[in-house]
Amino acid sequence: SQQGEEDPQALSIQEGENATMNCSYKTSINNLQWYRQNSGRGLVHLILIRSNEREKHSGRLRVTLDTSKKSSSLLITASRAADTASYFCAPISNFGNEKLTFGTGTRLTIIP
Amino acid sequence: KAGVTQTPRYLIKTRGQQVTLSCSPISGHRSVSWYQQTPGQGLQFLFEYFSETQRNKGNFPGRFSGRQFSNSRSEMNVSTLELGDSALYLCASSTLVGDNSPLHFGNGTRLTVT
Numbered sequence: 495s496q497q498g499e500e501d502p503q504a505l506s507i508q509e510g511e512n513a514t515m516n517c518s519y520k521t522s523i524n525n526l527q528w529y530r531q532n533s534g535r536g537l538v539h540l541i542l543i544r545s546n547e548r549e550k551h552s553g554r555l556r557v558t559l560d561t562s563k564k565s566s567s568l569l570i571t572a573s574r575a576a577d578t579a580s581y582f583c584a585p586i587s588n589f590g591n592e593k594l595t596f597g598t599g600t601r602l603t604i605i606p
Numbered sequence: 607k608a609g610v611t612q613t614p615r616y617l618i619k620t621r622g623q624q625v626t627l628s629c630s631p632i633s634g635h636r637s638v639s640w641y642q643q644t645p646g647q648g649l650q651f652l653f654e655y656f657s658e659t660q661r662n663k664g665n666f667p668g669r670f671s672g673r674q675f676s677n678s679r680s681e682m683n684v685s686t687l688e689l690g691d692s693a694l695y696l697c698a699s700s701t702l703v704g705d706n707s708p709l710h711f712g713n714g715t716r717l718t719v720t
Contacts, residue, residue, distance in 0.1 A: 527708060536610070536696050536711030537649075582649070593639065593662040594709060596649040 496520055497595040498566075498583035506603040513570040515600040517583030518563075526559060526566050527584045531599070537582065540568075570602075578604045607632060610712035612697050618718045624685040627715045631678050631699030637661075638680040639709065640672060643694040652695075655680055656702075684717075692719045 498517040507513050517526070525544045529537040543550045543559045543566065550557045556569040566585075570577055580599040611630040619625050631638050639662075640652040651664040655674035672682040678699075684691055694716050698709035 529709075534694070534714075534716070536698070536713045537709070539708035539710065542708060593651050593654050593664075595651050596641075598648045 495593050495595050496585055496587060497597045498526070498585045499597050500581065500583055500600040502600060503598065504601040504603070506605060507573060509573055509575060509604050509606050511573055513573050513577070513602055513604075515568050515581055515602065517566045517568070517585070517597075519566075519583075519585035520564065521587055523561070523585045523587055525586050527586065527594070528555075528557060528566075528568050529582045529584065529596070531580045531582065533579070537596075540581075573602075573604045575604050575606050578602060610697055610699050610710050612695075612712035612715050614715060615713070616716045616718075618720065619687050620720055621687055621689060623687050624683060625687060625717060626681055626683045627695055627697075627717075629680045629682075629697030629699075629712060631680070631697075632710055635699035635701055635710070636678050637700045637702060638674055638678065639698045639700075640680070640682050641696040641698065642666075643696060643714075644692070649696075652682065687719045689719050691717065693717060 498519045501516045527542045528540045531537045541552050554571045559566045582596045582599040584594045613628045637656045639654040642650045654662040658674045669685045674680045694714045696714045698711045700707045
């Protein structure tokens with residue numbers, strides 16, 4: 495299994511602005527998942543993008559995937575205070591029976 | 607549908623003691639994974655169970671163990687607690703192992719070792 499590296503480590507923006515965070519990984523993938531974690535709570539699955547997809551939307555979330563660069567980005571549009579959380583990516587390689595591992599995440603703070 | 611339930615929510619133990627944490631997965635989910643989260647090490651994978659069998663294991667000492675019951679509920683045990691075991695322990699369930707289905711996490715057990 496492999497873990498993604500999220501960048502930046504921390505991000506602070508004003509409410510209403512867009513937030514972009516990036517994920518890089520090392521080997522080929524089957525899919526890549528994004529999760530959110532509010533302080534002191536469990537992770538929540540946000541979106542899954544498969545290796546043959548380039549872009550996926552879910553509400554205010556937009557995820558892109560560039561397999562040639564081995565990178566993904568998560569865009570949150572029109573940010574809200576409730577978006578304050580840590581965001582993690584989990585790249586899943588082509589092999590089955592694989593555990594999900596996580597990097598250190600991007601800590602997003604929305605300033606009201 | 608009820609989410610993943612972890613008990614207890616908070617726990618305080620003394621060095622040298624042992625502790626058992628419990629996780630009830632979402633109904634119908636047969637795979638349960640455990641993670642340890644600390645400020646210094648981040649989110650570390652402990653182990654994964656499917657149909658009462660351990661399928662994957664992380665790099666933790668033998669003091670950390672787990673099991674899964676026939677109803678998919680899981681427990682993890684830490685023996686001879688050390689101060690460094692203080693962490694948020696998260697349990698996650700999914701429908702199958704190996705199909706890369708998303709994980710559903712509980713809100714964790716906050717363990718403090720004094």
